[in-house]
Amino acid sequence: SYELTQPPSVSVSPxxxxxxxxxGDELADQFVYWYQQKPGQAPILVIFKDTQRPSGIPERxxxxxxxxxxxxxxxxxxxxxxxxxxxxSTDSSVTFRVFGGGTRLTVL
Amino acid sequence: xxxxQSGGGVVQPGRSLRLSCATxxxxxxxxxxxxxxxxPGKGLEWVAFVSSDSANTYYRDSVKGRFTISKDSSxxxxxxxxxxxxxxxxxxxxxxxxxxxxxxxxxxxxTVSS
Numbered sequence: 001s002y003e004l005t006q007p008p009s010v011s012v013s014p015x016x017x018x019x020x021x022x023x024g025d026e027l028a029d030q031f032v033y034w035y036q037q038k039p040g041q042a043p044i045l046v047i048f049k050d051t052q053r054p055s056g057i058p059e060r061x062x063x064x065x066x067x068x069x070x071x072x073x074x075x076x077x078x079x080x081x082x083x084x085x086x087x088x089s090t091d092s093s094v095t096f097r098v099f100g101g102g103t104r105l106t107v108l
Numbered sequence: 109x110x111x112x113q114s115g116g117g118v119v120q121p122g123r124s125l126r127l128s129c130a131t132x133x134x135x136x137x138x139x140x141x142x143x144x145x146x147x148p149g150k151g152l153e154w155v156a157f158v159s160s161d162s163a164n165t166y167y168r169d170s171v172k173g174r175f176t177i178s179k180d181s182s183x184x185x186x187x188x189x190x191x192x193x194x195x196x197x198x199x200x201x202x203x204x205x206x207x208x209x210x211x212x213x214x215x216x217x218x219t220v221s222s
Contacts, residue, residue, distance in 0.1 A: 001169070033208055033209065035152070035209070037152070042202055042212040042213065042214055042215055043144075043152065043202070043209075043212055044212075045208055045209060045210045048208040048210065049208075054210065084151075086151065086152050088152075088154070088209065095157075095166045096154070096166060096168065097142070097154040097157065098154065099144075099151060099152040099153060099154060100151075101151050102151040102152065
């Protein structure tokens with residue numbers, strides 16, 4: 001079965017830049033979506049179609065791609081950015097969705 | 109856009125349960141819909157998708173043949189019918205809208221236990 005790989009954790013100090021990666025064999029050909037989830041809450045979409053930011057999401061959130069790895073970058077990290085972040089994409093059949101295992105961002 | 113879920117609870121193994129996701133604020137017939145679940149302390153897991161016109165449905169392997177996703181256009185409501193429930197189906201279940209999963213319900217807890 002298709003898998004997306006994320007680092008389990010990333011830690012940064014306030015004001016620094018956090019980078020969360022997501023790797024998968026099909027990512028060069030399929031879009032990736034990123035979600036932020038805080039404890040006890042539903043996920044929120046922060047990046048869609050690799051690099052697009054929904055309205056209402058701060059400009060410090062951005063997405064980029066390089067081959068089979070995509071990256072969520074958060075510049076000037078704020079304490080409120082502390083959360084779990086998940087990538088989502090599809091397999092080559094474009095019918096089944098797959099989430100990465102999630103990355104816990106800790107703001108020190 | 110609002111997605112309001114209902115129907116969770118405690119159910120014995122082998123029994124059935126139906127989850128609902130009532131929607132408002134957008135044209136329901138224009139969007140495919142998803143169910144996503146999250147086991148306690150675990151990550152997000154995609155469960156099922158129904159296309160905007162209900163012509164196509166897709167499921168993860170572990171629920172295929174046991175779960176059925178459906179849309180009711182007249183009620184603007186998404187459903188997940190879950191049969192033959194197992195302990196590993198215990199999770200918070202979320203509904204989500206569209207290709208981007210850009211709006212989510214609040215989640216509802218399903219606990220499968222004897």
